[in-house]
Amino acid sequence: xxxxxxxxxxxxxxxxxxxxxxxxxxxxxxxxxxxxxxxxxxxxxxxxxxxxxxxxxxxxxxxxxxxxxxxxxxxxxxxxxxxxxxxxxxxxxxxxxxxxxxxxxxxxxxxxxxxxxxxxxxxxxxxxxxxxxxxxxxxxxxxxxxxxxxxxxxxxxxxxxxxxxxxxxxxxxxxxxxxxxxxxxxxxxxxxxxxxxxxxx
Numbered sequence: 001x002x003x004x005x006x007x008x009x010x011x012x013x014x015x016x017x018x019x020x021x022x023x024x025x026x027x028x029x030x031x032x033x034x035x036x037x038x039x040x041x042x043x044x045x046x047x048x049x050x051x052x053x054x055x056x057x058x059x060x061x062x063x064x065x066x067x068x069x070x071x072x073x074x075x076x077x078x079x080x081x082x083x084x085x086x087x088x089x090x091x092x093x094x095x096x097x098x099x100x101x102x103x104x105x106x107x108x109x110x111x112x113x114x115x116x117x118x119x120x121x122x123x124x125x126x127x128x129x130x131x132x133x134x135x136x137x138x139x140x141x142x143x144x145x146x147x148x149x150x151x152x153x154x155x156x157x158x159x160x161x162x163x164x165x166x167x168x169x170x171x172x173x174x175x176x177x178x179x180x181x182x183x184x185x186x187x188x189x190x191x192x193x194x195x196x197x198x199x200x201x
Contacts, residue, residue, distance in 0.1 A: 024056035028144055030151045030165030032066060037152075037161050038087050045069040045105075045163045049151040051078070053141055060113045060120070062097060064151065067106035071157035076100045076109075079150050080125075081143030084166055091125045091140050091149065115140075145169060 028051045034043030047066030054060075064076065075096035082088035093113065101107030113120040115137045126132065129139035143149045144167050152164040 024054060026053045027170040028167040029170055030167045032151060032153065032163040032165040034163050036164050036166065038085060041158060041162065043070055043158065043162045047153060047163050049165060051151070051167060055141065058115045058137065060115050062113065063110045064100070065108045066153055066163065069105040069155055069162055071155040071162070072103045072105060073101060073153060073155055074159065075154040077152065079152055080140055081148040083148055089125065090122045092122065093120055094122045
């Protein structure tokens with residue numbers, strides 16, 4: 001086995017123990033564009049959001065990057081809970097995420113929210129989901145895990161949302177490790193079969 005393959009396997013094995021240590025952390029991401037809005041629009045804007053839920057610390061880290069919007073931002077939040085292709089009410093902080101850049105066409109944010117605080121949610125979302133921040137947190141994370149939540153960026157021209165993306169759970173580190181190992185094994189096998197293939201004229 002060559003050195004590259006060994007390095008790949010070693011790297012993958014180093015990732016596997018992380019899954020148990022990070023068992024209370026779930027990462028979701030979404031690619032944002034106008035085609036996912038309902039109704040869809042032709043905005044050239046694009047973006048990416050990463051939402052990290054820590055159900056032990058009861059926190060939610062929101063990281064977002066966007067550019068190319070056709071008008072200035074007015075708000076951004078997570079909407080929940082409705083199936084893909086439909087609209088849902090705002091679940092998180094209103095009128096917009098704290099530290100989300102407003103009045104711009106490109107920008108980024110990185111903010112961690114204490115999900116035990118009522119200010120981390122839209123008041124109506126708490127009321128509609130048990131009346132406490134604990135029950136709202138369960139509703140939000142359950143909706144996200146089911147693929148029924150989306151990250152939305154609202155602008156002047158598109159007050160209902162210019163770009164959005166459905167949040168999807170990122171595989172656990174151990175899953176990534178197994179995938180990496182599988183890709184490495186395939187790569188080694190392909191290289192070996194090429195080496196053993198008879199030469200052609």
